[in-house]
Amino acid sequence: MSIQTNLEHIKSSLPQNVTLVAVSKTKPVSDLMEAYEAGQRIFGENKIQEMAEKWEVMPKDIQWHMIGHVQTNKVKFMAQFVSLIHGVDSLKLLKEINKQALKNNRVIDCLLQIHIADEETKFGLDEEELNTILNSPELNEMKNIRIVGLMGMATFTDKQNQIKKEFTNLKSIFEKLQPLNTKNCQLNTLSMGMSGDYQLAIECGSTMVRIGSSIFGGRK
């Protein structure tokens, strides 16, 4: 099936309040352009350099989401254009994003990544670390970032029950934070769900799904 057909199929199954991030990592610009021509404007990449290269050559009305793990020393390469950073997992990284956003005279939106999976390898904060960041006096001083929600990845497993439990857990952490509404924290986005589990994620309250292979085909 074509990229356009895949996109149309997925979009027709998404509720109105759910945003689709087309995950285009490893795919050539020609594939991204096919999605663009079909109306897609939000793309997700997991490597800063690859995202910057695509940003340079593609139409400027695209919103670029960084969905991968971010190294502090690379923030400067995307600060000029990135529209949402999904994988923020430390105060140190937030500080650097704030600093680079200021240099570019921008406010950069961020999601805090929560560790919900069984695997040790997936990045993210636990609830205590999350609260430490949100309650930190330094956060108040950061005028060039805005925390707009949470992101999480479920365990890579076929066990639907387990995935559901992990998504439900993330949703409940998100709900608990809801009264939070300060100048630079307005939590309205819950980024969870990929090709294999996005329907389940939506049932569990996701408002943003990150879908790659179901749109662009498998990656090597």
Ligand SMILES: *Cc1c(COP(=O)(O)O)cnc(C)c1O
């Ligand atoms: C690659 C990736 C996705 C998309 O995965 P698919 O299974 O291809 O849909 C979503 N989120 C993150 C963080 C990723 O790295």
